Amino acid sequence: MNQIQPLRHWAIGVALCLTFTHGPLGISNVYADSLPLQQALGQQLNVTEAHRLPIDEFYQLRDGQPAWQAVVAVESLVEALNSLENDGLVPEDYHADTLLEEFQRSQANDDLAKATFDIKATRSLLLALDHLQRGKVNPRDVEPQWDAPRTETSYSMLRVVHAIEDREIDNAIALARPSSAEYQQLREALKQHYQLATLGSAPYLAARDESLRPGDEADDVVVLRQRLALWGEADLMMADSSAYPLIGVQTGSNRRAFDVSLEAAVKRFQRRHLLQEDGVVGEQTRQALNTTVASRIDQLRVNLERARWIRPMQAAEPRVWVDIAGYRMHYIRPNGQHWDARVVVGSPRRETPIIHSTISHLTINPSWTIPPTIMREDVLPRVRADIDYLARQNIQVISSSGEPLVAEEIDWQRPGSVMLRQVAGAGNPLGRVVVRFPNDDMIYLHDTPARGLFQRDQRALSSGCIRVEGVAELAQMLLQDTGSRYQMSTLLSGGSDRNISLTQRIPVALHYLTAWPNELGEVEFRPDIYRRDATLLAALQRPV
Numbered sequence: 001m002n003q004i005q006p007l008r009h010w011a012i013g014v015a016l017c018l019t020f021t022h023g024p025l026g027i028s029n030v031y032a033d034s035l036p037l038q039q040a041l042g043q044q045l046n047v048t049e050a051h052r053l054p055i056d057e058f059y060q061l062r063d064g065q066p067a068w069q070a071v072v073a074v075e076s077l078v079e080a081l082n083s084l085e086n087d088g089l090v091p092e093d094y095h096a097d098t099l100l101e102e103f104q105r106s107q108a109n110d111d112l113a114k115a116t117f118d119i120k121a122t123r124s125l126l127l128a129l130d131h132l133q134r135g136k137v138n139p140r141d142v143e144p145q146w147d148a149p150r151t152e153t154s155y156s157m158l159r160v161v162h163a164i165e166d167r168e169i170d171n172a173i174a175l176a177r178p179s180s181a182e183y184q185q186l187r188e189a190l191k192q193h194y195q196l197a198t199l200g201s202a203p204y205l206a207a208r209d210e211s212l213r214p215g216d217e218a219d220d221v222v223v224l225r226q227r228l229a230l231w232g233e234a235d236l237m238m239a240d241s242s243a244y245p246l247i248g249v250q251t252g253s254n255r256r257a258f259d260v261s262l263e264a265a266v267k268r269f270q271r272r273h274l275l276q277e278d279g280v281v282g283e284q285t286r287q288a289l290n291t292t293v294a295s296r297i298d299q300l301r302v303n304l305e306r307a308r309w310i311r312p313m314q315a316a317e318p319r320v321w322v323d324i325a326g327y328r329m330h331y332i333r334p335n336g337q338h339w340d341a342r343v344v345v346g347s348p349r350r351e352t353p354i355i356h357s358t359i360s361h362l363t364i365n366p367s368w369t370i371p372p373t374i375m376r377e378d379v380l381p382r383v384r385a386d387i388d389y390l391a392r393q394n395i396q397v398i399s400s401s402g403e404p405l406v407a408e409e410i411d412w413q414r415p416g417s418v419m420l421r422q423v424a425g426a427g428n429p430l431g432r433v434v435v436r437f438p439n440d441d442m443i444y445l446h447d448t449p450a451r452g453l454f455q456r457d458q459r460a461l462s463s464g465c466i467r468v469e470g471v472a473e474l475a476q477m478l479l480q481d482t483g484s485r486y487q488m489s490t491l492l493s494g495g496s497d498r499n500i501s502l503t504q505r506i507p508v509a510l511h512y513l514t515a516w517p518n519e520l521g522e523v524e525f526r527p528d529i530y531r532r533d534a535t536l537l538a539a540l541q542r543p544v
Contacts, residue, residue: 040115041066053126054157055119061161068121069114073167074103077121080169081128086191087177088301089131093544094124125172127544129155133176135308137539143532145441148356151312178311182517186307189515189523190300192232197293202226204290205281212281214263222255224281225262227289233265272518274326274526276457288525299525302536303515313356313509318481320359320474320508322445322466324352325526326516327459329445329468334481340519341474344448344459344467351530352464354512357437358505362475365496366430368422370395371442374463375420384412394423424496432492433475435468437508445508447471460529466510478506 042064045056059065068074081096091097099121106117133153139146155175163172177183205212205223212220225233263279270277273288281289307314313321318334324345331339346352350373370379382389390397390407397405400417410418422428431447441464448467453459468474476488482504491498514526514533 037066037069037111037114038064040111041118044112044115044119053123053130054153055122055126057157058122058126058161061158066115066118067164068103068118069107071100071103073164074100074121076167076169077125080173081124083170083173084128084132085194086187087132088190088304088540089128089136090541093131093136094128095120096124099124125160125169129153129160129173129176131308132173133178133308133311135305136544137305137536139309142536142539143354145353145355147354147439148313151309178308180307180311180314181521182314183304183307183311185517185521185523186300186304186515190297190304193293193297193300196230197297199230201293202230205286207283207286211283212258212286214258214260214279216258217254217256218258219256221258221262224258224266224289225255228262228265228269230293231269231289233268272522272524274457274524291525296525298537299515299528299533300523301540302533303513305536305540306511306513310509310511313507313511316507318506320445320506322352322508322510323516324354324510324512325514325529326518326524329466329474331474331477333477339474339477341471342454342459342469343445344453344462346462346464347460348529348531350463352462352466352510353439353441353443355437355439355441355443355508355510357439357508359435359437359478359502359508360505361436361499361501362478363430363434363436364491364494364498364500365424365432366428366434366446367424367497368428368430370420370422371463378463379420380412380415383407387412390420394425394427396421396423431467431471433471433488435471435475435478443510445471445474458527458529478502482506 041059045059058067068077078096078099081094081099082091084091084094095102102117102120106113130153133155134151138150139148140150153176159175160172163169163175203223203226205220205227208220212218212224266279266281266285267277269275269289270279270285273285275285275288313319317332317336320329320331322329322343322345327343327345329341329343333339379389379395387407389395397407397410398419398421399405400419405418424432426449429448429450431449433447435445437444443465445466445468450467451469453461453467454469472488472492479486479488479500479502482502484500484503486500491500512530512532514528515523516526518524
């Protein structure tokens with residue numbers, strides 16, 4: 001810490017003491033009765049430890065007056081801090097569990113104790129606002145590849161002060177809380193899951209040799225209804241008599257029957273968990289149904305934190321962003337139109353990294369220089385087994401300076417610095433279009449000849465780059481939206497490796513979110529394909 005900060009505190013303390021003695025701006029002091037407390041507050045600000053929170057600014061805007069010397073004010077603060085549980089934060093981090101008791105003790109003590117408490121209460125509020133706006137965890141601490149600067153606080157301190165004066169501390173909290181629809185939907189989902197946790201549990205669906213299917217009648221169907229009811233399908237505890245007319249006559253209701261309403265509920269559940277929407281309860285669907293409410297609460301807390309991290313990026317327009325765990329790409333165009341596409345992302349062995357960059361140019365009919373990892377792990381074993389593999393795949397061998405080499409003259413056990421380049425064509429894994437943006441990981445958006453992969457529900461299958469369904473349409477929109485004169489139909493009929501620069505760069509972000517609202521406003525729970533949630537959850541649970 002440099003030497004300026006302590007001097008700054010000393011100057012503020014002197015100024016506050018002068019204000020307390022002579023009144024602000026020379027006006028007669030209307031706070032004479034509490035003068036000793038204000039002086040004690042000024043002295044405590046003078047000696048308080050250096051902190052990045054804007055505590056000094058808070059008291060300057062209050063003309064040096066204490067804020068938390070009435071029980072109703074402290075109660076309002078505690079209530080507001082407790083509400084942060086629905087944001088996935090821990091109220092105890094901000095002393096919500098002890099502030100009232102500490103207030104009572106300070107009131108029975110001297111002015112120094114009262115001033116010390118006042119500053120502590122203010123710090124609790126400002127720390128909560130900071131965490132709510134920027135995130136409690138620094139993303140670099142849990143995402144080593146995070147490449148964006150941490151968000152700066154941007155709420156109005158003056159409005160915070162006014163909210164406190166009006167005893168409307170919830171309004172102060174709202175100033176820092178992200179206002180996006182997605183954040184609000186995640187927050188509401190967390191609130192609902194906390195309520196679910198108070199209702200008790202339901203029996204778990206046992207493993208079966210065969211999947212549970214529509215038309216089946218079994219005791220497991222009763223458990224299936226109970227599990228789905230736990231997750232919000234409360235009307236499933238009665239069978240659909242319209243599907244089985246005689247059941248209603250003979251037994252009143254048959255909860256053991258896998259009827260059409262139950263099938264529809266299973267499909268809704270599958271859609272919200274990125275599972276195949278076939279209405280059949282196989283092993284993946286069974287495991288998702290058996291997930292505990294506590295686990296879903298943790299998942300929501302983790303992704304509310306991520307939502308706080310990405311708030312500034314989500315506000316940018318136009319922008320392209322890839323929802324890695326959701327297997328979707330979104331383009332918000334300058335006119336506000338949304339364009340979405342399915343994507344294939346990196347496998348758990350070769351994860352797609354989190355990236356924040358800007359789209360700079362397109363490559364049309366690209367050749368593909370095989371990255372070192374893929375060359376080492378995938379291609380070289382095949383070449384060593386069969387040298388003709390290179391010719392069949394239209395792969396050229398070149399030197400590090402770009403000179404062509406003869407494949408048969410290379411010692412493929414120790415190939416040295418040679419590079420492999422696959423020429424443009426129908427079999428090229430990049431397809432016909434690449435959308436490029438600067439990053440340290442050689443990641444880009446691109447076409448693919450393997451279009452059948454987009455039909456899969458789980459699409460973590462690539463070597464790190466993002467394959468985009470309909471990427472040529474995306475490329476045409478990028479050209480149009482940046483004022484380019486080029487047309488993709490003309491470009492695609494031309495030669496290979498043609499780079500087309502955009503006249504204006506478009507922000508692009510690759511985000512990892514394991515719970516996020518879909519286009520219907522339903523919060524989807526996605527598999528944690530890269531196993532990142534546990535690390536972030538542990539960081540969230542550490543005391544501040």
